[in-house]
Amino acid sequence: MNWVELASLIPLLLVASISVILLLLIAFARSHKLTCWVTCIGFALAAFWAFTQMGNTTQQVTPLLIIDDFSRLLGTVVLLVSLACAWVSYGYLETADEICEEYYILLSLAALGACVLVASNHFASMFIGLELMSVSLFAMVGYMAHSKQQINMTLEAGVKYMVLSGVSSSFLLFGVALVYAYAGTLTIDLQSVAGGPHLQSGYLVVGSALMLVGVAFKMSWVPFHMWTPDVYQGAPAPVTGFLAAAVKVAVFAFVMRWLMMAQGEYLNVLLLGLTLMAVLSMVMGNLLALRQNNLKRLLGYSSIAHMGYLIVTLAATAPHGAAALSTALEGAAIYLITYACMTMLAFAVISQLAAKDRRFETGTLVDYEGLLFQQPLLAGSLILAMLALAGMPLTAGFIGKYYLVLVAVDAQLWMLLGLLVLGSSLGLYYYLRVILVLCKPPVSDHHWVLGTSEKLLLMLLVLATLWLGIYPTPLIEWVQFAIA
């Protein structure tokens, strides 16, 4: 490894150093504010560095990590989501009856895992990244286990996430082992090793199917979605935001890379599996969300549906010309980024509300009645997030949806397109339900005042959601750059 390679790893090193610095800091002086500041600054620096490196040459750092524009762009997104998550966690943990400094160590480790995952083109580094992220998340999901405020829901969520994550990891590992048994290598670029005609082996097909199952757990694709609503509901709201935005971005980035390298029979198996899961996710996610009464649970099902939509872009990568392929990848990346933005907005609002009153995350939608007239900023942001998730123009969600339609029409995936239209129409119902609840006459008194930093975060996320929707040209250019 030379200096240039090392320099390209700086964002990863920065994130890793956050956790070390925090460990030392906590040992010497416990201060919630300082811990949070260090975390936020670390994420911001890392994101800034990763983003400004875009356009530099691609670096393969050891066989494990590849630092190209794709990993720089999506790494930036992951880090920005982590930054928002750390920022919003401050207010949330301030009102918790729990020691809170260690939380940020876990968060920075999870972010590090996500960044590794984004940059991996090797099954070993993929597994390391995934596990680093998941293991930190077990603890984060169950972080409030001893808190009197959330009773037993959070513990249930933590255990559920841990067990199912463990199961999925073992599937993944077994799949990797089978592929290794066939190819004798762990790189995802099997072609360079094994050569095209031989990619028909049963080992490879079964192995990739098993790996797909492992990945599908993390992406909560139906039928591997069972954990999603419970964990979304039980986890502390900022953690749910991280799960819904950063984890999905990181895992999906790896899936994209993996699929680009696959060919032949092996690719067909992956695409068949993905298409099946797309159909199920779009239908089930939307149907199950219809009658949910807890907002986090509702968003859990909605994220299942959105992950289903996301597969449509992957299904469109089936070989039919280079132009269509690059449009499909562009669509996938843009959908992923816009989704991360609007989801983080929704969970930032929920976290800030939950910081004032835990009922907002554990209770039903009734608690949100009339919020528009008592907390216009928070409720307005939530309405914007809902409209964005529903895909209204002038919000980030529409650009994502436009790309989905474009990619699907281009690849003539009429069946998936039909389900997409059906699913989004169903989806309107529950997004509108949330908006309607916010517009009802107020029942309870929610007259607290938001702090400046909370307002600032909300404004930034709102602006990002609107900016991506109103003037998406820069985003499109970055993404085109990243997938070139």
Add this chain to the structure above:
Amino acid sequence: MQLLGIIISLLGGGVLALMMGHKSPVASRWLSLASLLVASIFYTSLWLDSTNSLSTSLWIMHTDWPWIERFGVHLLLATDGLSLVLIGLTLVLGYVALLSAWHEINHRCGLFYLNFLFTLAGVVGVFSALDLFLFFVFWEVMLVPMFLIIAIWGHEERRFAATKFFIYTQASSLLMLVAMVGLVLLNQQQTGLWSFSWFTLTQTDTSGSMGMWLMLGFYVAFLVKLPGLPVHNWLPDAHTQAPTPGSILLAGILLKTGAYGLLRFVWPLFPDAALAFAPIAMGLGVLSVLYAAKLAFAQNDLKRLIAYTSISHMGFVSLGIFAWNHLSLQGTLMQMVGHGLSSAGLFAIAGLLQQRLHTRALDQMGGLWALMPKLATLSMVFAVAALGLPGLANFIGEFMILLGVFQIEPWAASLAALAMILAPVYALVIMQKGFFGMAVGDKTKALDLNARELLILGLLVVGLVFLGFWPNLIFTVTAAPVDSLIHLGKGG
């Protein structure tokens, strides 16, 4: 530039009204009125410019700025005579709706006027966006404020009605998005260029089965908005539950966006498919006319009754558009304007009655003529306008549509002409049940119209009579654009 002036003054007025609303509801009302006035000044200047340049150019280009270069999306705003007339209707009904909101809306005024003015701005955008992407943006965005108007200030079943309204329109517009993208990709394959511009896409070759599917995507979206059978179901609920200004906006303007879409997009973009599909569309139009007229007769809720009459009138619009000749299209435009004015009048009356009697049920009314002679007289005018009395705008519209349709499909015109019997039935039922006969219960406290209310209704009556006697005011402006549309729609 005048068009941007109209849109910006409406949007700006809305934001200001919201900010003032906290301190003083009265101020937010006057501010909204002021922003409508400013918009009208811009509009007058636009009208003068357009009528002066009528002989030389069809279009007035307002903006053509690049927006999303990746797909050749432009902020392309342009108006021709057709847009001009409809934007005018939008502003006139804006005044009517605003004045009818004056005392009816008395909580959360600032937010109401924000939504109100944003709806108007969205509709103006729909009528002038000539880039399909931009059109779609306006098309969807105008829904949200309308949804909130119904959901927050509506009557008993407002949330249900608002959700139904939103899902119907949004789901169908998703189909339009798919069709739009399909069309753009088709054009891209033919020319190698990305463009959403109407002027470019009308040159695309859309013959073949693909063209038919794409046309259907657009048609369904516009049919829902129009609304026509069999996707009309949202309208009775939305109109009944909306507050009076909301009903006026919905019936008067929002329905016209559906008709405008059929005129501007379906035929010019897909001439072959539209021609092949025309008999079916006209059949659905006839069905709408007759079926909705029959349903209107059976209603007891006054607003619901008026809502069904709207569906019936929009059936004529559907017929006229799919006959696609000069006579029928001019008639369609006149029908759109006439229906805009008369349905706004009827909904305003329904609102006034509900304020006074606290009911919309016709069987709770009766004998109102003696108590409220002014209101009753004006109701009579709007009722006979709706049934198509010669001398009022609606008659010109319906008559020309029937004439035009008869040249193409005599059977359709003959069947639709049966509405000349059904329309008087439902229109006179309003008068008979509501205003004649014996009074039900004690209504001595019901007051007749005050000056503001007289002003609203008077304005509408003047408009109806004026256009009934001098329809050329509109026809001279729309003749050239209609001819050019017909030319495009004939595959030229």
